[in-house]
Amino acid sequence: MRPLAISQQQWIEIVGMVKPDSVKQMVVVGGGAGGLELVVKLAKKLKRDASVRVVLVDKNASHIWKPLLHEVATGSLDSHHDETSYRMLARKYGFDFVLGRVTSVDTEKQSIGIASEDDDDGAELVAARDLSFDELVLCPGSRSNDFGTSGVAAHCVKLDSREQAERFHKLYLKQLHKVSAAKDDSTQLSVVIVGGGATGVELAADLHNVAGRLQDYGFQTFSQARLKVSVIEAGPVLLPRLPERIGVSVKRELESIGVDVLTATKIESAAADALFTSEGVRIPADVSVWAAGVRAPSFLGESGLPVDNLGRVKVNADLTVEGYSTIYAAGDCACCPTADGGTVPPRAQSAHQMASIVAHNIVARHKNKSSKDFVYKDFGSLISLSRFSTVGNLMGNLMRGSVFIEGWLARMFYLSLYRMHQNAVHGPFSTVLIMLGDRIYKHTRADLKLH
Numbered sequence: 001m002r003p004l005a006i007s008q009q010q011w012i013e014i015v016g017m018v019k020p021d022s023v024k025q026m027v028v029v030g031g032g033a034g035g036l037e038l039v040v041k042l043a044k045k046l047k048r049d050a051s052v053r054v055v056l057v058d059k060n061a062s063h064i065w066k067p068l069l070h071e072v073a074t075g076s077l078d079s080h081h082d083e084t085s086y087r088m089l090a091r092k093y094g095f096d097f098v099l100g101r102v103t104s105v106d107t108e109k110q111s112i113g114i115a116s117e118d119d120d121d122g123a124e125l126v127a128a129r130d131l132s133f134d135e136l137v138l139c140p141g142s143r144s145n146d147f148g149t150s151g152v153a154a155h156c157v158k159l160d161s162r163e164q165a166e167r168f169h170k171l172y173l174k175q176l177h178k179v180s181a182a183k184d185d186s187t188q189l190s191v192v193i194v195g196g197g198a199t200g201v202e203l204a205a206d207l208h209n210v211a212g213r214l215q216d217y218g219f220q221t222f223s224q225a226r227l228k229v230s231v232i233e234a235g236p237v238l239l240p241r242l243p244e245r246i247g248v249s250v251k252r253e254l255e256s257i258g259v260d261v262l263t264a265t266k267i268e269s270a271a272a273d274a275l276f277t278s279e280g281v282r283i284p285a286d287v288s289v290w291a292a293g294v295r296a297p298s299f300l301g302e303s304g305l306p307v308d309n310l311g312r313v314k315v316n317a318d319l320t321v322e323g324y325s326t327i328y329a330a331g332d333c334a335c336c337p338t339a340d341g342g343t344v345p346p347r348a349q350s351a352h353q354m355a356s357i358v359a360h361n362i363v364a365r366h367k368n369k370s371s372k373d374f375v376y377k378d379f380g381s382l383i384s385l386s387r388f389s390t391v392g393n394l395m396g397n398l399m400r401g402s403v404f405i406e407g408w409l410a411r412m413f414y415l416s417l418y419r420m421h422q423n424a425v426h427g428p429f430s431t432v433l434i435m436l437g438d439r440i441y442k443h444t445r446a447d448l449k450l451h
């Protein structure tokens with residue numbers, strides 16, 4: 001006879017966060033590109049096993065694929081259309097969902113700490129609590145790294161979460177309104193983006209794409225010529241972690257649509273209306289975006305887990321955390337060595353590959369089978385410059401090395417990445433329905449979000 005299935009929520013109501021010893025609790029922190037795929041895999045593989053409870057904890061109630069955030073920022077994507085409710089997926093696959101921000105990991109007690117939550121008036125809604133685990137997977141992603149640069153926290157927007165992308169969107173719309181209403185039609189709207197990685201260059205291109213369509217939406221006096229976007233990169237080339245040819249091609253493409261690209265330029269401080277380079281040059285900015293560097297959430301290192309200089313958790317070959325056999329880390333927050341002496345790059349494809357191995361290893365351990373080591377396979381990288389171009393490289397055995405691609409073929413591969421993520425989360429049938437729904441949606445709603 002199957003034991004009575006009691007949901008995590010019911011456990012919380014009945015016995016606080018204490019779980020019965022007979023039920024093994026597998027907790028995944030962070031339902032992003034890696035964590036969500038992982039929790040779905042675990043729930044599917046273990047759904048008939050009543051001795052296991054799979055729990056996802058995320059600080060948000062819904063998921064949006066992070067590589068789409070620059071489109072949320074510009075308004076080419078409505079985040080409310082593309083989000084997926086964790087509770088809906090929990091119901092579909094039979095895992096439990098806990099809404100809350102994880103603040104600590106207690107490795108001795110085998111529990112995580114979840115912050116209290118307040119309502120809009122500051123009154124406590126939910127008290128701080130602990131959630132115990134038998135196996136824990138840490139997938140809270142990464143944030144951009146301002147390296148403590150003066151004024152950045154106060155004056156620059158980051159694009160690490162949907163809230164931040166929406167904040168940029170609101171600021172941008174306000175400035176758009178102001179510039180469009182200006183009597184002097186030479187007034188420009190200036191957006192300065194610090195960081196010439198994927199986030200920075202994709203945002204710059206999409207801002208130009210949107211600017212070119214604003215006249216259709218009543219901004220008669222606005223045009224691409226009135227938008228001044230600058231991308232500032234400290235290194236000598238754009239996209240420093242990718243093959244140089246991609247950075248060169250992206251720079252050429254961005255400059256051809258009117259983006260200013262400044263390489264080998266370091267920002268030393270930020271103010272409300274400008275950024276300042278290390279050489280003292282003032283770069284005026286109506287909106288400043290910080291999209292440089294990455295670092296993992298600080299609670300990982302503060303909890304005593306072994307971390308590198310970017311706060312990423314050091315993992316063994318099977319993706320368990322060094323020194324802990326019941327704690328795994330995957331995705332951007334994991335510091336995982338590669339054969340060439342580097343570390344696995346913070347990308348959606350890395351998170352996807354790690355999710356598969358962790359799911360396999362957790363299930364294998366549960367069934368007393370042997371685990372697998374993670375070997376990162378770089379399939380290449382693609383950069384979408386909105387409707388203007390897509391460039392990148394593909395890698396693999398078939399390609400015999402790295403092949404540079406651009407144009408519609410690159411665009412097809414780029415779009416397929418998101419569909420692969422949707423397939424991993426929703427399954428093939430639902431993904432086809434989502435694709436059909438997207439087509440219909442295109443014809444029934446505005447294709448720009450301007451509110």
Ligand SMILES: Cc1cc2nc3c(=O)[nH]c(=O)nc-3n(C[C@H](O)[C@H](O)[C@H](O)COP(=O)(O)OP(=O)(O)OC[C@H]3O[C@@H](n4cnc5c(N)ncnc54)[C@H](O)[C@@H]3O)c2cc1C
Pocket residue numbers: 029030031032033034035057058059060063065066067068069070100101102103139140141142159160198199202297330331332333346347348349350351382383
């Ligand atoms: C604008 C942009 C464009 C990008 N473009 C590309 C691209 O084209 N190709 C590519 O491969 N990669 C791209 N990336 C990088 C890619 O998005 C990340 O590498 C990937 O999302 C990492 O997956 P993850 O699961 O580690 O973390 P994430 O996808 O960031 O998910 C982390 C999850 O953890 C939750 N969380 C965080 N902290 C806590 C906490 N304390 N408590 C509870 N929950 C928490 C978050 O809410 C989130 O759901 C892009 C990133 C950005 C920002």
